[in-house]
Amino acid sequence: MIELQNVTKTYNHGAVIALRNCSVSIAKGEFVFLVGPTGSGKSTLLRLVLREELPDQGTIWVAGKNVCQLSRWKVPYLRRNIGCVFQDFRLLPTKTVFENVAFALEVIGRPRHVIAAQVPQILDLVGLARRRDALPHQLSGGEQQRVAIARAFVNRPLILLADEPTGNLDPDTSEDITRLLDRINRTGTTVVMATHNASIVDRMRRRVVALDQGRIMRDEARGVYGHV
Amino acid sequence: MIELQNVTKTYNHGAVIALRNCSVSIAKGEFVFLVGPTGSGKSTLLRLVLREELPDQGTIWVAGKNVCQLSRWKVPYLRRNIGCVFQDFRLLPTKTVFENVAFALEVIGRPRHVIAAQVPQILDLVGLARRRDALPHQLSGGEQQRVAIARAFVNRPLILLADEPTGNLDPDTSEDITRLLDRINRTGTTVVMATHNASIVDRMRRRVVALDQGRIMRDEARGVYGHV
């Protein structure tokens, strides 16, 4: 589903090396934790998969496509296969829960009846069916992140990327969110989650890819957070 | 040093109640952890102390002044007594480490020789003397947060507020940052730190004020994070 082959990525014309010769292969349906100290290149790796950046060297395959050779106008269609969740939720503050989720379908041109059918279904899945008319600021952080996950997942992408989705949340809420991502993973979606949350990683015992200074230091099938 | 008396704070014309009748008193030189689930009002409490917001009810005393009755033009002078650190560092990306710290003194009109004397001193304190000419993006997250702390502390404020200063950092780096704040606290500065990081709170065994849904639920002298 996702394959990086000898990927190197630098910023500022080579002054900052974010990833050094990384190779990693993630199969369909896997749940992968991406861990590592700050600045180790986790977000960069996710941005490369999303093709927000292009690598300096190496090739990246996502959903059967070489994203390095993808022409610009095809990028949006690649992204329809990838859902994204971030630490800061990125909800639209003037839209209700329902509208925020529906927006993701609207802007890729899905017809009204599809939206009317799919949005309530996904809100049910994330447990927010009763809050569909609330505005983001009326929700707790955990609820907001659920909305973000609903938005990322409503188009049933093959891949869900989560960049520190629990970074702003307290431990209990973080636990809830991780459980939700796990549930989504069980529907067959590949989930990659970058996190600093050691206790969650340690408890879940899923595949862990550990980065440090842009190098892949560890790749364990049922790993722990560890202190690099 | 900081005293809240029956403070209530709402947003959106009363639709969201962020703090409900909170009273808390923090003495000079204390180190206080502010904990609580997301949306419990930690950031709101810190913003009230900084007088970024005014309370709906109650009075707030900071450094001997009633901030609710402080006239607008005096607010900057209040803030010179309060240093601030945030999750997202808030450094100026085009300025070097030295310039970022010096900026805080420049804009309050400190003369050049004072700046030239104090900035290297504070960079020594946070352990960044050798990186004074680096730009923020050339630093790790932990180093960036040190610069932010240096900037907050260079004017030797009476109070240091930290709103989830380790939210973006990995566990090891979080530990380092907390130790630095502890060191600053030992110089006599009052430190208030809002955090979700249970392990740090549990290890430090300092005063813990726990909020939930805008209410103060716990206030223990040598507390733990706990699961509310």
Place this chain on the structure above:
Amino acid sequence: MPYAVKEMASNLWRNRLMTLAAVLTVAVSLSLVGAALLLNQGVSRAVGKWRGGVELIVYMTPAGQPYPAATPAQIRAVRDQLSRDPEVKSFRYVGPAQSYREAKQYFSSQPDLLKVLKPDDLPTSFRIVLRHADQAAALGRRFEHQPGVYRVLYNRQAVDAMLRVTDVMQIVIAALAVVLLLSALVLILNAIRVAIFARRREVAVMKLVGATNWFIRVPFMLEGLVQGLVGALVAAGAVFGMGHLVSYLIAHFQANLFRYALVTGHQVALTVAAVIVLGAVIGTGASALGVRRFLEV
């Protein structure tokens, strides 16, 4: 694409002050463009009338001068010579009656002077069209000292002086128009930039969930187009108004040479079309530029 239209309308309304300023600046600058075009057309039309192709006028001595009036024989001599001259393409003789009629028209604003003039006082004249305009001086010199010839007038000189003046006016107006078009462009660019900034969250989400680039761009581009077009429509109205203002001014000034500087309805319509096309071009150009510079993909 109703989504794009909805978004565009909401963008315009959010920044209504800026939208208004952009529309007004487009309107003013295009009005000036229209004014320059009208002036140009009016002048070239008037030049035709002023000259009527005539490059040379030979006046015969009228009565009431210190020297004797031209005799019919002298007049006939000039006529014959003109008929034979190969440089003369055509000519016509303006007799006493028509000269007086012309003078009456010319001095209609100065009735007291008119009463002083008598038909016989006015010189009759030959209006001559040449085959080669540059031969005017040579031909004129031949007639200047012929008996009965009062004066030779080179029409071209007066008209050229007038043209220099109107050229200066056109250049000033066009320069103002260009400066203001630049401002208009920047204002539209800015309105788009502010709209993009106000919508940065939406744009970020759209990119994330895979909206196509054109889906993201179109509302902002429409915004610029609408500003350009609305401004152009206002300017088109102004161009129509200018037609009326010009007639009013001409009627009141009774400016001799300018009375022919009226433009036809057809020319006004063409100018209006040009102004509207220019508005659309500016709007689209500003949009394309704005979207390029301020919207990453």
Place this chain on the structure above:
Amino acid sequence: MPYAVKEMASNLWRNRLMTLAAVLTVAVSLSLVGAALLLNQGVSRAVGKWRGGVELIVYMTPAGQPYPAATPAQIRAVRDQLSRDPEVKSFRYVGPAQSYREAKQYFSSQPDLLKVLKPDDLPTSFRIVLRHADQAAALGRRFEHQPGVYRVLYNRQAVDAMLRVTDVMQIVIAALAVVLLLSALVLILNAIRVAIFARRREVAVMKLVGATNWFIRVPFMLEGLVQGLVGALVAAGAVFGMGHLVSYLIAHFQANLFRYALVTGHQVALTVAAVIVLGAVIGTGASALGVRRFLEV
């Protein structure tokens, strides 16, 4: 305060395109304001000349008319009557020689016509200043049918027609100026807004560490002031240029009534001062507004 100046300069340079547009729009709109002011002054100066206080002209019949020329006795009768009339404040008699001189000046652009005119053909006249301007018609009627009187001219009418025209021009120019001043304001406002946005991180840090409100505001306000002032200086140059352009146009048009519409150096200087003050006011106003609206405290 070198910090504020440094910040301002860097703000201006970052948004040089927008700064340029703002400055140019200020310049154009203030130039139009200047033009309207100059036109107004020129016209009121010309009106004085045109009228010279004279509201009524009584022309005596000249020679060469179908009816007999005014006799010296008839002229004396009019003079006596005018001396006695309590409504007449003052009057002067313009004899044949001066009439011819005036005509020569008047028709200097039409030499062929001048040659036709003889001093005796021109009517002599009484130029009369009244105590009450509204008595012109009553007084005129009394002289109209007196023997030897050729015609009574109410100067006021011609001048008033001219004033209506210049009024229209002033209104059009002033309207354009107002519209463009609005655009200029919005452009400056926008430049400030963009500068504030570009500096939002710095501003946030400054507020955090306790910089005073004025310390934060001043660089942005200076920015607006500089844009307004630079635009005004350009406009001041344009106002000077317009002085020359007007003389050039008058020289070439030889527009009869307008030849007196020249303004003095003193008036130009006053207009320049007004333009600069206006530029400063706009710059400061836009700054104050921009800082108020877009900079929270």
